[in-house]
Amino acid sequence: MSIRAVAAEAGVSTGSLRYSFPSKTELLVHAMSMVETRVRSRIAGHVEIRDTREMVLAMILEFMPLDAERRAEMDVNVALIAQAGVDPHIARVRDEAYAGLREGSRLMLCRLQNAGLFRPELDLDVETTNLHALIDGLALHMLMRDDEAFNAEAVASIAAHLDSLA
Secondary structure (H helix, E strand, O other), X not given: OOHHHHHHHHOOOHHHHHHHOOOHHHHHHHHHHHHHHHHHHHHHOOOOOOOHHHHHHHHHHOOOOOOHHHHHHHHHHHHHHHHHOOXXXXXXXXXXXXXXXXXXXXXXXXXXXXXXXXXXXXOHHHHHHHHHHHHHHHHHHHHHHOOHHHHHHHHHHXXXXXXXXX
8 A cells, every 4th residue: 555556546646645644654544543433333333233143243244345345444454454564653553453353353242142142161262362363364365355255155154153152
């Protein structure tokens, strides 16, 4: 992700973009903030789903690159991860995003637990790690593949994982 590429995609001059975002760091931080706001808003729209498993599945799918908007969000996340090794400010934002998804994974599992859809012998911490890894891993594979059949397999895999917890 470069300032030039973003400016071209946005249909603005590089100078105009640099006026608002003098550095790549500022651009990435702003983009990640937008991603977080959008994802949180979409997730909030699923809270009213009565069936807890379906609600959790719908929430998880908001992290998956199943359409152009979510693919772009995943691209921002990957760019953030790539830049984190050379920029401590971006590393902090990356770490916050990581912690947010991990906590979100835990909260979704707690919803399943409260609904009796989480076997008592399961370890919540281990299952949080498993769900977090499943979301991140499948999202990355979906981004690389951009294949409808694979996307359907990924969604089925997540649904099967949720079913295996009950």
